[in-house]
Amino acid sequence: DIVMTQSPDSLAVSLGERATINCKSSQSVLKSSNNKNYLAWYQQKPGQPPTLLIYWASTRESGVPDRFSGSGSGTDFTLTISSLQAEDVAVYYCQHYYSSPYTFGQGTKLEIK
Amino acid sequence: QLQLQESGPGLLKPSETLSLTCTVFGGSISSTSYYWGWIRQPPGKGLEWIASIYYSGITYYNPSLKSRVNISVDTSKNQFSLKLNSVTAADTAVYYCARQGAISLRTFDYWGQGTLVTVSS
Numbered sequence: 001d002i003v004m005t006q007s008p009d010s011l012a013v014s015l016g017e018r019a020t021i022n023c024k025s026s027q028s029v030l031k032s033s034n035n036k037n038y039l040a041w042y043q044q045k046p047g048q049p050p051t052l053l054i055y056w057a058s059t060r061e062s063g064v065p066d067r068f069s070g071s072g073s074g075t076d077f078t079l080t081i082s083s084l085q086a087e088d089v090a091v092y093y094c095q096h097y098y099s100s101p102y103t104f105g106q107g108t109k110l111e112i113k
Numbered sequence: 114q115l116q117l118q119e120s121g122p123g124l125l126k127p128s129e130t131l132s133l134t135c136t137v138f139g140g141s142i143s144s145t146s147y148y149w150g151w152i153r154q155p156p157g158k159g160l161e162w163i164a165s166i167y168y169s170g171i172t173y174y175n176p177s178l179k180s181r182v183n184i185s186v187d188t189s190k191n192q193f194s195l196k197l198n199s200v201t202a203a204d205t206a207v208y209y210c211a212r213q214g215a216i217s218l219r220t221f222d223y224w225g226q227g228t229l230v231t232v233s234s
Binding site: 001034036038040042048049050051052055056061093095097100101102103104105106107 | 177217218219225226
């Protein structure tokens with residue numbers, strides 16, 4: 001199984017500042033056949049199901065604000081929120097879909113400083 | 114607007130079988146573009162994918178649960194179901210059903226609200 005490890009486990013950022021969350025996979029999730037990284041990011045607000053933010057490591061899902069961006073390739077990935085808003089308080093998860101089983105990172109809790 | 118709704122008992126005793134159903138509204142479970150999956154989340158913890166099924170019956174299981182899990186689909190009712198046998202307290206979790214892409218984009222883009230299943234004697 002591919003193990004997904006996120007860092008940090010929790011993060012406190014001031015409103016308007018940048019938030020950066022990292023995700024590392026135990027093996028590459030980049031497929032050479034199409035040069036795509038099989039990596040997604042989800043946001044989960046308290047009491048709600050997760051929502052898909054980003055797929056292919058850097059493509060925003062429809063309706064996701066452009067302050068959210070994803071980057072990275074191979075085994076190392078980053079989710080960046082360029083200017084933190086109050087509504088961004090949530091737990092963020094990375095997930096690979098390279099192969100079954102589809103595993104998630106342990107989550108990063110983002111709070112307001 | 115696609116909606117998914119989980120249903121099933123919220124309280125089980127150890128060794129019983131968990132049975133949940135997900136009903137899909139606003140779209141067809143027989144779409145060739147999607148799988149349908151179950152993901153769970155123990156209280157205060159992270160997400161664990163359990164299994165996914167295609168309308169034709171093709172299935173994928175998480176090996177960590179495969180010996181205890183069965184996923185099935187009923188296209189006539191636009192539903193898919195999960196059975197997990199021999200439950201223990203470790204199976205206490207919110208269980209989500211979700212839509213998953215069927216081609217290469219195997220992300221979960223629509224989720225139900227989740228249903229809490231508690232295993233306790």
